[in-house]
Amino acid sequence: MYYKYKKTILKIVFLESEPFLRPNRKGYFKLLHLNPFIMKKKLLNLAFGVSLSVGCLTQMNAQDAQIKFFGQPEFIYKNRSEKLSPTDWDPFTGVPNETVRDTSNTNFNTGKMVLFVTAQLNDRISVLSENSMSTGNGKFDFEIERLLLRYYLKDYFSVRVGKMFTPMGYWNNQYNLGLVLQPTIQRPLVIRNSSDGGVLQIKDVGFQFEGDEITKLRFFYRGLVSNGIGFTGANDKGVNSVALTGQMGIEPIDGLRLLVSASTAELYKGTVNVNGITPQNGRQSILNASVAFMSPEKKVEFIGEYYHSKSTLDSIGDNFSQGFFTYAGYKVTNKIVPYAMYSYSQAGTKTQADLYYIPAKGVLANQVDLVLGVRYKINSNFVLKLEYENSTVNYTYKNGSFAAMPVFGPFSLYDGDKKGFLKTNSVRMQFAFAF
């Protein structure tokens, strides 16, 4: 970088220092007195030029930065059949709409463009930056997905500071926007990013200590102290509490990982959460257990994860939800891998709603997804994925649940529970690449 900007740097330093160092007739340099405003401007420019030189020279001593771009244009065809979604009723009469509606659509998506940069600053310090850019509905989105510094002290102890994946489960720390690495087109619902309709806070800003490869069982652990739910890490947090997330596991056989995770965080009324606005103050705790076997040497690959959530809201009490998924693939050849994934997510229990995830009283919901796909790895930088997905969301509206919704009209014009559904069949094709 220094040599690229050498001319500019030298120009700044020379031009801005020249009036101070003009030689007199005897060859000595003489300090000239100029207008104070001009002097100040030249001093500032000189300081900038020197700083730029020092910065560039410092960069030359660091080990080289690695820059990658990830992209994943997609084609999606969806066919939906829907009856009674949570907002599907006449707001003036309160009468729910029980008509079955069928729709379909076809989309080509650009997906996100991800700029991924890592650098080894010295023998022990590395940095990582992951930024995503996308367009849609006439607007441009830019997000700092991750920005962290890692200090490596020992195999069994290192620290990370910044924005990072929360250490929940296996999938969340292995695959995100680097979709050339991810085995399926999208994440299972229970660990999907909120912007993709998911429910887990997959990233946070904080401090994490971690260790790997401890004993022959290759024990590993992670401990994250972070801002918590609803805070972006941009000085927008006005309270003292922090979220705690911990993970521990073993790798008894190369490629086989068994782990458990847990997190606890305060909930603050009015903060933005993964499902809208947090309705009340409270606390959320999530437990996870995962098993994964993803060895590049073996033909079989498998990931299974279970999540249990307890959200305690001040005047409402405890709310429970859970979800799990299983993924399995088989490498027919080094390049071709057919796979299947089954996912089940339930907001609330069979009899009680979870107002944190669906802030509408008396609404129970679960979603079942079945994905069948095949992955064709052209090379390490280009992977083609083709999937068929069958997804069913089942709603149960407990008697009187519509009374919690819009302001106008009579309450609860019906007796007993109502059932609704959203069934989707889709075909997706993704071209995931890295360069």
Place this chain on the structure above:
Amino acid sequence: MSFKINSNSGTSIAIIVNKENPVASLTAGDVKLYWLRKIKKRWPEINKNIRPADFKSSNGAQQTFYGTVLKMSGSDVQTYFTQKQYESAEKPADKLSSNEAMVEFVSAEAGAIGYIDESALTPDMKSKVKVVLVVN
């Protein structure tokens, strides 16, 4: 002293480390674990980062190394390092363009571990690095 193992590929390779590295010899399994940084990120004896060294372009030595020592395809090796980089900001293997560059890198970097076609290892090169395993 270094161990020897037989490979099914045509090219015989030598696994080389820096002369400062006190490791005398390694098995193929150990080479794989160190080169992929699976059990350690640093050489315990010299407390330096393990720096795996690879070739930029495919050659006979690389095919032997990938097939016999790592038991992985080239594509899987690249994916492995990309995954580690994505997860933990780990630096991928350094890529060298020639046998001479490989020897120069390993001799200059205390934590380096690389491989080279055994027939290309001249006496001058041998004086700069330490051979810890030969794969025939």
